[in-house]
Amino acid sequence: MTASKALFDLSQKVCLVTGANRGLGRAIAIGLAEAGADVIIACRDKAAGAAVAGEIASQGRRAQVVPCDMERWSDIDTLVKAACDSFGRLDVLVNNAGIAHDPLPLTDVDEGMFDRFFHVNTRGPMRLASLVAQRMAQSGGGSIVNILTFGAIKPGGYLSMYCSSKAAMRSLNRSMAEEWAPLGIRVNAIAPGPFMTDMLKDLAGSTEGFMDFTVQTTLLKRVAEPHEIVGPVVFLASAASSYVTGQILPVCGGGISM
Numbered sequence: 001m002t003a004s005k006a007l008f009d010l011s012q013k014v015c016l017v018t019g020a021n022r023g024l025g026r027a028i029a030i031g032l033a034e035a036g037a038d039v040i041i042a043c044r045d046k047a048a049g050a051a052v053a054g055e056i057a058s059q060g061r062r063a064q065v066v067p068c069d070m071e072r073w074s075d076i077d078t079l080v081k082a083a084c085d086s087f088g089r090l091d092v093l094v095n096n097a098g099i100a101h102d103p104l105p106l107t108d109v110d111e112g113m114f115d116r117f118f119h120v121n122t123r124g125p126m127r128l129a130s131l132v133a134q135r136m137a138q139s140g141g142g143s144i145v146n147i148l149t150f151g152a153i154k155p156g157g158y159l160s161m162y163c164s165s166k167a168a169m170r171s172l173n174r175s176m177a178e179e180w181a182p183l184g185i186r187v188n189a190i191a192p193g194p195f196m197t198d199m200l201k202d203l204a205g206s207t208e209g210f211m212d213f214t215v216q217t218t219l220l221k222r223v224a225e226p227h228e229i230v231g232p233v234v235f236l237a238s239a240a241s242s243y244v245t246g247q248i249l250p251v252c253g254g255g256i257s258m
């Protein structure tokens, strides 16, 4: 293996990806396995998770599905214990699972919706990262990648719960990086722009003109395919980014700059 290839090699690494049953999470799980990693597929849909695990196993890597609803801390506790019991260590966490909503005025947000968005997009990922960091510390460190949205940096009207719950995660990304750097843990975030997954299709389906509008927010004037998230995640997960922590990498076709 060449020295530059070795930088991105994830052989012997154990990666945990949430929401790995479909969309960006599925692409990330398969991409990490292609880079050499064993993968824990955390998801609610066991059948879809098992299909992803089958794809990973066919590449000769180990994969295990662990059911987890990110709204429930008890599920998150069980997930981390199950992952460590099976694989003995955790090297990489990708906090990918998340929810978005159709455009909605702030005045229509109710208590339940507010709680749900912060539970899934902020509270659960924070709890998971906190438990994983303790395990990573026992084996000398690791890398955590939080999947935000470009709306966490450039929020807009009518997507308030989505943008604000991800913006809170942006803040937590920095707190995690500062608290866990002494433990050998790097923490970075990716701020995706529009990717062609169910999330974007649902938004486009319910809102006339949304797809055209979102394409126009990019410099590249197109929506990304899920596999285009893999390179940035493998970079942040691997030794290729050994001196990078506390950062946010926009992967949004140039829609924003940091």
Ligand SMILES: NC(=O)c1ccc[n+]([C@@H]2O[C@H](COP(=O)([O-])OP(=O)(O)OC[C@H]3O[C@@H](n4cnc5c(N)ncnc54)[C@H](OP(=O)(O)O)[C@@H]3O)[C@@H](O)[C@H]2O)c1
Pocket: 018, 019, 020, 021, 022, 023, 024, 025, 043, 044, 045, 068, 069, 070, 071, 096, 097, 098, 099, 100, 120, 147, 148, 149, 150, 191, 192, 193, 194, 195, 196, 197, 198, 199, 200
């Ligand atoms: N696609 C985009 O344009 C875009 C842009 C910016 C940021 N992102 C972010 O990228 C991440 C992945 O999004 P995606 O586009 O792949 O969306 P997606 O196709 O809708 O997939 C979302 C994933 O999150 C999981 N999830 C939702 N609620 C959950 C919960 N309570 N517990 C556990 N898992 C839960 C879903 O599981 P189920 O299958 O069980 O529902 C699914 O696996 C999200 O954090 C999203 O905010 C996406």
